[in-house]
Amino acid sequence: MKITEFVKKELRGWTSAEITGLSVVLVIIFINAFVLKDSPAAIINAICGILYTIIAGKGKISCYLFGLTGSGCYIYLSFLNALWGNMLLYLLYYIPMQILGIFRWKKHLKKDSGEIIKIRLNNKQRLMLGIIGIGGSLISGMILYYFNDKSPIIDGITTFLSILGMYLTVRRAIEQWIVWMIVNGLSFVMWFNLVIHGTKAYSTVLMWGVYFILAIYFYRQWKKELIK
Numbered sequence: 001m002k003i004t005e006f007v008k009k010e011l012r013g014w015t016s017a018e019i020t021g022l023s024v025v026l027v028i029i030f031i032n033a034f035v036l037k038d039s040p041a042a043i044i045n046a047i048c049g050i051l052y053t054i055i056a057g058k059g060k061i062s063c064y065l066f067g068l069t070g071s072g073c074y075i076y077l078s079f080l081n082a083l084w085g086n087m088l089l090y091l092l093y094y095i096p097m098q099i100l101g102i103f104r105w106k107k108h109l110k111k112d113s114g115e116i117i118k119i120r121l122n123n124k125q126r127l128m129l130g131i132i133g134i135g136g137s138l139i140s141g142m143i144l145y146y147f148n149d150k151s152p153i154i155d156g157i158t159t160f161l162s163i164l165g166m167y168l169t170v171r172r173a174i175e176q177w178i179v180w181m182i183v184n185g186l187s188f189v190m191w192f193n194l195v196i197h198g199t200k201a202y203s204t205v206l207m208w209g210v211y212f213i214l215a216i217y218f219y220r221q222w223k224k225e226l227i228k
Contacts, residue, residue, distance in 0.1 A: 013058060013113060025050060025210055029203050038203045045073035046207035053211055056169065057218035059115035061105045064098045071095050074204075081199055083151070083190075085144045085159035093163055101170040108172060118222055120174045129164060129175065136160040154190045158183045174226060177219035184211035 026047065033043045048070030055063035071090045078087035108117045121129065141156030149155050161183045168176035188208035195205055 013115070018054065022050070022054060025206075029206060032202050032206065036202050037200070039077070039200050041073045041076050042201045042203040045070050045077060046203035048073065049207050050210050050214075053214045053218075057214060057221065059118065059172075061102060061109065061114075061116070064102045064105075067098045068095060071098065077201060077204060081150065081194055081201070082148075083155055084147055084149055085140060085155040089159045089162055094166060097166045097170055104170050105172070116172050118174060118226060119172050120226055126175065129168075133161055133164055133179070136163070151190045151193070154186050158186050158190065174219065174222040177215045177222065180215040181212060181219070184208050184215055188212060 029043060029046050032038060048066040052063045052067040052070055055066065071094050075087055075090045078084075078090065105116050109115065110117060137157040137160045139156075140160040141153050144156045144159070145152035161179050165176050165179040165183055168179060188205065188211075191199075191201060191205045191208055195201060
């Protein structure tokens with residue numbers, strides 16, 4: 001497939017509301033960066049992260065290009081702020097899983113639209129997911145507390161649930177958006193607290209807030225498609 005044809009297919013299916021919303025968020029990020037003199041890494045991470053989430057919600061494989069770029073910036077930010085759980089999560093799990101996601105999604109694309117074929121878990125799988133999520137979050141929190149993480153409870157929960165969320169993303173399961181709602185909401189609180197105490201990562205706070213809204217939006221969109 002030619003590059004121009006690939007780009008056209010990836011841009012197909014965007015609504016005017018989605019384009020307007022993305023434009024508004026990007027303008028806010030740039031204004032915020034200029035006025036508050038935000039960290040360049042935080043700005044790039046926010047832009048790439050939001051683009052990744054929207055394009056992933058649209059079911060387009062190109063989301064992983066932005067995901068890999070944003071992950072690199074987030075690793076750097078987490079390192080600077082001693083969020084060891086988030087740093088190791090992105091370095092050792094997110095980046096390899098996103099590379100795997102490119103190959104997995106490529107096998108399950110609709111020929112007409114280029115979007116992925118979406119699935120949902122059965123009740124047994126959801127129950128198992130819940131048990132693993134609660135148990136893993138508790139263990140992660142205790143480990144991070146031992147290593148003097150600045151936010152061991154929230155960092156532990158978001159770290160482990162992000163592992164499950166990324167796994168569900170690669171599997172193309174709608175339940176990923178429920179997990180991301182929890183992760184994004186708690187991450188917003190964690191980074192907001194860091195900003196209050198002097199960390200220059202305003203764009204990162206904005207990014208997690210937008211992530212939270214997008215998780216709700218795309219859960220509803222995927223649910224409508226699966227019902228059809």
